[in-house]
Amino acid sequence: MLHLRRRVLALLATMLGLLLSIGLQPQPAAADPPQYTITVEPVAQTQIAGKWAYLTTHVRSASRSVDHVRVDIKIVSGPNTGPLASSWTDPSGDTTEEISYAYGSVQQLQMSVTEDNGAVDTAEPITVTWLPAATISLAPQAQTAYLGRPAALTATVTVPDGGTLPSSVDFAIQGANSGQSGSKPLVVDSPTSGHADFGYTSQSLTSDTVTASVFDSACVTDQSAAVTVDWQPPFAATLAPATQSAFTGRTASVTATIAQDGAPYSGGPVEFTVTSGPNASRTGSATTDADGHAVFRYSGSAAGRDSIEASFTDPAGATHRTNTVTVDWADAPITATGQDLAERECRRFTAAVAGFTVPDPQAAATEYAAVVDWGDDTRSSTGTVTGPTGGPFTVSGSHRYMWAGDYTVTVTITAVAHPSDHATATTRVRVG
Structure with missing residues (x-):
């Protein structure tokens, strides 16, 4: 029992010693407040690279301006981090620093003042955004x-x-x-x-x-x-044939050939234009086939010489123009002849009164009109034109002569689409 009591007393003594030792340890002194209050303006600005940015630092101590205190400027983020410059405050406790940077970037800068005891007081970082000069x-x-x-x-x-x-x-x-x-x-x-x-x-x-x-x-x-x-490789664009002749109302065709480095170029867009002539301003477009060919067809509405040109736009957007070709349009001339008749008076008859030919193998009878003047002071009548494609063609008419005699019948044949293309045939009719 005595032994247990001694152990308890020893333990209490140890704990008391520990408590006393803790209480006697020196406590750290409270940190001194900063000696200087530092503010900078503007807190953010944008400037063109190569020009000057101006930063004004205000240093105060206990709300009073501090003269002749060194302010250190440091770049804390962005290009060229590290110390930048130092300056001294004026009697108002202010200092203005000019800084410049040659490249587009964003920099953060911080101003600081070192106290006599070596402590460093800092301002909040400010930002300068440098715009590229170009x-x-x-x-x-x-x-x-x-x-x-x-x-x-x-x-x-x-x-x-x-x-x-x-x-x-x-x-x-x-x-x-x-x-x-x-x-x-x-x-x-x-x-x-x-x-x-x-x-x-x-x-x-x-x-x-x-x-x-x-x-x-x-x-x-x-x-x-x-x-x-x-x-x-380069492109080449040509147009053919160089010259051709066609009858008005028919179709002429020209072929553009597009080649690249001498080989046919397929899938190329080609534009055609009648640049001058009676059919000027006619246009068309086509795409080259596997042989590099694109064809333009059009019908001539008037006689004369047309000039045609084509152009091709390559994948780079460059335009290649062809040579100029010509089409000579002409009306197919009508050659007409009369066919003499013998008829009886007071009897209506129907007969062929004229025939005509044209040098156009595509000509059709429906493309021509005929008027018959019967030569007896009666009203002229319309003739009927018949014949196979390409001719020859026949003009027929119906009439009745009231008196016997010899009459001169005049037949006028005209191309319907081209009235300037016409011909006249004379037929003699003996009535009696």
Whole structure:
């Protein structure tokens, strides 16, 4: 029992010692408040790369301005992180710093003041957004060009409001045609944008990479993304036949032939135009077949010479024009002859009074009209035209003579669609 009591007392003594030791340990002193209050304005701003951004720092201690205190400026995020500059406050406790950056980016900066005891007091970070002094793009991104015809590229340059447009654009070709690299003047489209056109040709089947660049107001070279130009064999477009003749009212046809590198090109769109002549402004379109042929057919409505031209647009958008061909349209001349008759007076008869031919193998009887003047002071009548396609044709009529005698019948034949094409036949009728 005594032994147990001693153990309990020893344990209590140990615990009391521990408690006393804890209570006697020195406690850490409370942190001193910052000596300086630092604010910066503006807290965010946007500026063109290469120009100055202005930052004003206010340093206060117990609400009073602090003169001749060094303010350290540090970039805490974005390009070039680390110390940037230092400046000293004026009697108002303020300092203004000019900063600049040559490239488009976003930077966060923080101002700080070091106390005499080495503690560092900091302001909240501020943000400066730098706009690129110039942005350049090149189009099209990819194109197919053909030997002997220029590839066309356009560079577009933009600057922020208040920025300065460059005066020229440099084009660089990487590839077999690098020797044609060069500079072009910038065409100003607006106060903040402009463009420059660049073209070059190739004599070899190759692929080029092209970039455009400008030297901007921040003394930085801005470069576009690279574009590609793929050179392909050239196209040839011809139209045939060179000349042909056709009768008005009939159909003439011309054939365009499109070839690439001497081989037929199929599936190509071809546009045809009658550029001059009595049938000017007639147009048509067709697509080349497996032989590279596209055919245009049209009907001539008037006599004269037509000129026809065709054009083909290749996959790169370039237009290839053919040679000019001609079609001579003429009215098919009518050759008419009379057929003498012998009839009796007071008796109505129906007979062939004339015949005619035309040199048009497609001519049809329905394309002609005939008028018969019977020569007896009666009213003329309409003749009936019959005959196979291409002729010869016959004109028939019905009439009755009231008195015996010799009469001269005049038959006038006219092409219905072309009244200027006509002929006259004379027939003698003996009545008695």
